[in-house]
Amino acid sequence: MTLSRRALAAGIGGVALAAGLGATGIAAAGEGRGRAGRRPQTRTIRYQGSAGVVTPLELAATLGYLADVRLEWIGNSTSGPQDIQATVTGDTDIGGAFNGAIIRLVAAGAPITSLFGYYGIDAKVWSGYYVRTDSPVRTVRDLAGRTVGANTLGGQAEDVLRMRLRSAGLGQDVAQSAQIVVVPPVSAEQALRSGQLDVAVLGGVLRDTALRRGGIRPVFNDYQVLGTFTCGCQVMRNDFIHDNPDTVRTVVAGVARAIAWSQTRPVRQVIDRFERIVRARKRTEDAAALQFWKGYGIARRGGVITPRELSVWLDRLSDSGIVDRRDAPLDRLYTNRFNPYPGVA
Template sequence: MKKSASLLLSAAAALILTTSILLTGCGNKEASGAGSASKDGLEVTELRYQGGVGTVTYPELAEDLGYLAPLKLNFIGTTISGPQDIQSVVTGDTDFGGAFNGAIVKLLAAKAPITPVISYYGVDENTWNGYYVLEGSPIKSARDLIGKKIAVNTLGAHHEFVIKEYLHRAGLTADEIKQVTLVVVPPITGEQTLRANQVDVATLGGVLRDKALERGGIKPLFTDKDLFGIFSAGSYVLKNEFIEDNPNAARKFVEATAKAIEWARTTPRDEVVARFEKIIAERGRKEDASNIKYWKSTGIAGKGGLINDKEFDTWVNWLVKEETITKGELDGKKLFTNEFNPFLNEKK
């Protein structure tokens, strides 16, 4: 990524922050239930958030398991983009949101007033993302991707970072990497786009990957697990002002989500899947829950979503290498907090 691209990113982030300032007095506290402290000492009664279609987030699981009570979730819409989700936190449209840690680092470099508080997705032996080509494709290596198109769910997030790291490690120059085109395609249509030869590579993970593999005719060029091993990849963030004004609610949110993550990590898979199916059926959003049967694991490395230093250090160092930020501008160890996580003092 050239410095010009970094300037555009900084400008975009500055616009987001400006919007946040303008929205400060627009009743966000009232919208999130502030001013209606519960008998349990919580400063707010509900948390606004964005979810996904046909999926269950760990805060949603926490609410269903009773861990979040008396806090309630207020679903305001869906998103397929981590950067958009955390930008909504910055602007005050939601109370929490999640994104790839590299995208969070970018926003923190632009002085966004947010703090990562708990991991919510990652890569393990069962849960990972592959970058797939059709059987018989002439693409065999990173260099073969020059001049080709790769489908990703959004720009500036997990998939872009992984792809560029793959290209970097293969020795491609910055100019050569620029010739690899990333095309934004909704994850649900990634496989179809690949099979229709509209792109040369499709990013597939989780249930979408497994369903595509069942149909056959595709193979992985590389995976994020190949490059980085087992790690937590993304975190939920809270706005700093929210944490300062609502410390009890912030702690309750993290504690409940951490307990839900551990429930999913330690409960038999079939029971977890059944619970997810029940949640989707009962919330009445007219969703197809068929993908849930392919769920395998949380992918989260740290117990209860504890964040590890390297999970931010890695991306700080990567952005320095990309000249998006300067060396010493950010310290990965100081970008997040585990202070609200009940598993902080337990062994992982």
């Protein structure tokens, strides 16, 4: 059964789909059918990028780690949830999003599996929840009922906020009272300063430049909540994995090597590589923010996925009644089988 875009959007919002939309398993990928009669595996991967950003997938291609697999860029993603929706509907072959959004989509019946982590947070790469210096918000508990600017609904900023409010001792209803307002990241600082928002989630260069201008202060940040933590994964459809196991292995292994390359090279060397990549692809994009790049924030070497990186969000979504954990069992959410780096059970 094919999932419609409307159904997918409902799934990300936590609305369960009708029964019968089970995910196709990938346990038999590359097994169960002999080579005879198998159609040739695709060696082209369609994907979405991001303006001014070099993803681990793109880095792997330019380092020569994808062998004969060719990347086909079809445009830029507007958000993680949109990116994985495009993968589910077959518009792309791979997409990435915050792990909580992936869980919501799987629980709604989407036949996808996470293959490797591609972004996260650490001591250098994190986002904070900021208010104006004259704001009455002083503690985490004061965030209840406030407007909070974030880049998307059902994303990492929202789930971290709800988790932090609950850990501050607030009940479920009170924790849910903080209102997420979707704001483009580049507009969040101005919306905060003008009073359109009570709180803005700021990270990276947007956070650093806002702090230099002064007039804002943090309430908390996501690194304080999670520590070093991989927050998002890249996914593929289960039928694509089943039909193209050799291609998937090449892609995952190549991206894992590229992630490890970025984790073990001086930051300046990585930035120089990124700048060459952006210039070469000629997409009319601003690469200025690359100067502020500090890392992908991926916790494990090569993007290996750990159970906790998904179970944290599964527990929160289940406890909140957003997702029935039976619809998204942990062992169906991810696999490390294609990753050449040491796996995690």
